[in-house]
Amino acid sequence: MPEGPAPAPVIQRLRVRYAKRGRLRFTSHRDISRAVERAVRRAGIPVAYSAGFTPHPKISYAGAAATGVASEAEYLELGLTEPRDPERVRRELDTALPGGLDVVDVVAVPPGSGRASALADRLEASEWRVRLDGIAPDEAAAAVAAFLAAEAVEVERLTKKGRRRFDTRPAVSRCEVDRRASEAADAPCAILRMVVRHTTPAVRPDDILTGLRQIADLAPPSPPLVTRLAQGPLDAATGGLTDPLGPDRETAQPTGDGAGTAAVPALRPPAVGVDAAGAHP
Amino acid sequence: MPVESLFPRLEPLLPRVQKPIQYVGGELNSEVKDWDAARVRWALMYPDAYEVGLPNQGVQILYEILNERDGVLAERTYSVWPDMEAIMREHGIPQFTVDGHRPVAAFDVLGVSFSTELGYTNLLTALDLAGIPLDAADRADGHPIVLAGGHAAFNPEPIADFVDAAVLGDGEEIALAITELIREWKDEGEPGGRDEVLLRLARTGGVYVPKFYDVEYLPDGRIQRVAPNRNGVPWRVAKHTVMDLDQWPYPKKPLVPLAETVHERFSVEIFRGCTRGCRFCQAGMITRPVRERSITTIGDMVENGLKASGFEEVGLLSLSSADHSEIADVAKGLADRYEGTNTSLSLPSTRVDAFNVTLAGEFSRGGRRSGLTFAPEGGSERMRRVINKMVSEDDLIRTVTTAYENGWRQVKLYFMCGLPTEEDADVLAIADMARRVIQAGREATGRRDIRCTVSIGGFVPKPHTPFQWAAQCDHETVDRRLRALKDALRGDREYGRAIGLRYHDGKPSVIEGLLSRGDRRVGRVIRAVWEDGGRFDGWSEHFSFERWLTAAEKALADEPVDVDWYTVRERDEVEVLPWDHLDAGLDREWLWQDWRDAVEETEVEDCRWTPCYDCGVCPTMGTEIQIGPTGRKLLPLNVV
Numbered sequence A: 001m002p003e004g005p006a007p008a009p010v011i012q013r014l015r016v017r018y019a020k021r022g023r024l025r026f027t028s029h030r031d032i033s034r035a036v037e038r039a040v041r042r043a044g045i046p047v048a049y050s051a052g053f054t055p056h057p058k059i060s061y062a063g064a065a066a067t068g069v070a071s072e073a074e075y076l077e078l079g080l081t082e083p084r085d086p087e088r089v090r091r092e093l094d095t096a097l098p099g100g101l102d103v104v105d106v107v108a109v110p111p112g113s114g115r116a117s118a119l120a121d122r123l124e125a126s127e128w129r130v131r132l133d134g135i136a137p138d139e140a141a142a143a144v145a146a147f148l149a150a151e152a153v154e155v156e157r158l159t160k161k162g163r164r165r166f167d168t169r170p171a172v173s174r175c176e177v178d179r180r181a182s183e184a185a186d187a188p189c190a191i192l193r194m195v196v197r198h199t200t201p202a203v204r205p206d207d208i209l210t211g212l213r214q215i216a217d218l219a220p221p222s223p224p225l226v227t228r229l230a231q232g233p234l235d236a237a238t239g240g241l242t243d244p245l246g247p248d249r250e251t252a253q254p255t256g257d258g259a260g261t262a263a264v265p266a267l268r269p270p271a272v273g274v275d276a277a278g279a280h281p
Numbered sequence B: 001m002p003v004e005s006l007f008p009r010l011e012p013l014l015p016r017v018q019k020p021i022q023y024v025g026g027e028l029n030s031e032v033k034d035w036d037a038a039r040v041r042w043a044l045m046y047p048d049a050y051e052v053g054l055p056n057q058g059v060q061i062l063y064e065i066l067n068e069r070d071g072v073l074a075e076r077t078y079s080v081w082p083d084m085e086a087i088m089r090e091h092g093i094p095q096f097t098v099d100g101h102r103p104v105a106a107f108d109v110l111g112v113s114f115s116t117e118l119g120y121t122n123l124l125t126a127l128d129l130a131g132i133p134l135d136a137a138d139r140a141d142g143h144p145i146v147l148a149g150g151h152a153a154f155n156p157e158p159i160a161d162f163v164d165a166a167v168l169g170d171g172e173e174i175a176l177a178i179t180e181l182i183r184e185w186k187d188e189g190e191p192g193g194r195d196e197v198l199l200r201l202a203r204t205g206g207v208y209v210p211k212f213y214d215v216e217y218l219p220d221g222r223i224q225r226v227a228p229n230r231n232g233v234p235w236r237v238a239k240h241t242v243m244d245l246d247q248w249p250y251p252k253k254p255l256v257p258l259a260e261t262v263h264e265r266f267s268v269e270i271f272r273g274c275t276r277g278c279r280f281c282q283a284g285m286i287t288r289p290v291r292e293r294s295i296t297t298i299g300d301m302v303e304n305g306l307k308a309s310g311f312e313e314v315g316l317l318s319l320s321s322a323d324h325s326e327i328a329d330v331a332k333g334l335a336d337r338y339e340g341t342n343t344s345l346s347l348p349s350t351r352v353d354a355f356n357v358t359l360a361g362e363f364s365r366g367g368r369r370s371g372l373t374f375a376p377e378g379g380s381e382r383m384r385r386v387i388n389k390m391v392s393e394d395d396l397i398r399t400v401t402t403a404y405e406n407g408w409r410q411v412k413l414y415f416m417c418g419l420p421t422e423e424d425a426d427v428l429a430i431a432d433m434a435r436r437v438i439q440a441g442r443e444a445t446g447r448r449d450i451r452c453t454v455s456i457g458g459f460v461p462k463p464h465t466p467f468q469w470a471a472q473c474d475h476e477t478v479d480r481r482l483r484a485l486k487d488a489l490r491g492d493r494e495y496g497r498a499i500g501l502r503y504h505d506g507k508p509s510v511i512e513g514l515l516s517r518g519d520r521r522v523g524r525v526i527r528a529v530w531e532d533g534g535r536f537d538g539w540s541e542h543f544s545f546e547r548w549l550t551a552a553e554k555a556l557a558d559e560p561v562d563v564d565w566y567t568v569r570e571r572d573e574v575e576v577l578p579w580d581h582l583d584a585g586l587d588r589e590w591l592w593q594d595w596r597d598a599v600e601e602t603e604v605e606d607c608r609w610t611p612c613y614d615c616g617v618c619p620t621m622g623t624e625i626q627i628g629p630t631g632r633k634l635l636p637l638n639v640v
């Protein structure tokens, strides 16, 4: 039985923040991982492979948004066999991916940072924007107020382990109607913004919508447009999120060519142009 | 007139359907051209689900060739699943393209590529959703020209009522020629409307327009004659053959889908045509002669395609890939080039000989040797002489022994059941062969863990083959023989456990047979099945044999013909066959002689390495065999 040489070891780890926008929100997690693998190959990024008969590229994903949900803040980690300048990888990977899967930020993991700095552990919560078409902002605000006032809001959902009942209320650290955005929208709608902790079982925006329907009869006539705006450590003081790549950035050493040019992106996306409905013509 | 995207209306509905990503487009290397800047606009359809249709090479090649031209636009559309169909009907959303999400009815041409006849009901769904009248006769000037292509278009008679035109053979040049003709006609201000443009197409002799041909029947149901009913429309319509494949190195920009599809790889066709002369094989007969791509073009296409797509796998396609005159150098050259890059190479070849095992070794360098497939096709020596599959049992045993010796543990053998002149013994012989395979493998390796899987498909006689006159075997007989084979294998204590058997019941083959050799009257059956809800007939979970039989009974009630008449009836030499006016280049007398030779168990050699035996194709079509060797080699790529 033929055995190849041992695969090249991982020399550098890069953390990538990417967005899934517009019609690409309909990609599933598997679709995205295939697209990323191909893009890495097209871009000639020296990704490491696992050993064995069917070697796999070392790309790991941290909690992906569901099919149909848009996102400005998805994360993955690449293991490379040669060091690369993160900003160059950002550009090349972005070019190689189909438009709508956009690479927002790439940061090198400082050498020597061990398990404790696992990215997944830093993704404590998500900030969501939920657009409810055909719902008046006042109606939504009343429902949100009722939700926040409740001690518990139990919902039922079909999970991989069968039907489960769980409380959504404790996971929600913030929830409000974004009046300005609602009024500025192209059609009558209510836009919610919420910060939801990552718990087990996961509480998803649609669970909270189920909760709003149960508690206040809030029933949007069409499926909501859900966008994840950010993920990261929860700032206890503000109830908001901080940049999960911040710790890496602070300690990062310049590597490779053109080092140190990585722009620090705004944690929050710009207020226009990222709406799931409008990003693609 | 601007045509707006349907996407804004579609998007809110997508969360309600299965796998919505298949409807959004946006594949890497896909393109949405400016509608108003285009003079001629094609919607290209593969009439099956996106996951099957997207990888189709024919559609991808035409899509690219047409879009490369200024003033020409091509977009793609696929069959929507029943859940999407219901939602589209509920919301009045018409059949759309996945590129620009434009309504299919707004295009000039709807080109549909049929690899199999089981896509016919899906054509009707798409037409109906598009708002295009099902009957070509009911279409008005503004409707697209519905054009059929692909292998099934070599007998488009069953869908003659639903299509405006059909083309036979390679699509590259004829698609461009049709585009030019339509452009001219539009530039002239569309004189004479739809009828005129169809007439111009028909008069070229390269486009079949069914409505310009009348079919007359004899009282017993056979066809009396098929004759043109307009001046200047030729009696026969010829197939198209692209010569010099090096001039057409497509796809250059392979489409890379986001959704999961049946083939996740970059495919290069290394040659077209096959002259091995297997008598059951329609593809081999209608794609003659053999035209190879040169080793250097293949190397360039692989390199370019991998760069453009990021695929991990390359498939070297053709009807029998080990037959390329320089395949050993191609295999070695590519294996050398891509060693250590985690790029895998695959070569669909089922040729039964030791060389094929060597090639497979080259392609699996450093990887797992999981399984190899060989296709003896017939169980007994006699059966193989009938079908002109020149493989002896000893060849097969030698070949599988080599495979087992070289580290393969599993061998797959492919056969057909229901072949002309077949008897029970011919099918039972498959069991003997499989037993010998295991025995030889155990002896060669001294191991007990070797396996052999026997896969069996039902034979369907196809137009433009020597078996076009043959009686199709009824499904009861096929099922009985397969059951007997299964019992023989199951009862074998020594070898039975090492042998797997895979087959399907014979019923779908009957319907495929009806559609393959049907005439225009079969169109009524297709329509009745579709009206009764028939969709996705190529999928066993959607196919209903009873629905087809019931529909056929009703639709053919006033005719002296029925399903049996089309399928299990043998035809004689003088009977006018529904596709006789469609010219694949094969000489009818040669085909008939080959049919007689089959019955007499006489074999024919391959004209690539023996003299031409006058099948008729080359002189009729003005073509010739184009094969190497070129003597060139693949040089290592410069590593960046």
Ligand code: SF4
Binding pocket: B275, B288, B289, B290, B607, B608, B612, B613, B614, B615, B616, B617, B618, B619, B624, B625
């Ligand atoms: S005409 Fe002769 S050379 Fe050409 S394909 Fe037929 S047998 Fe072969």
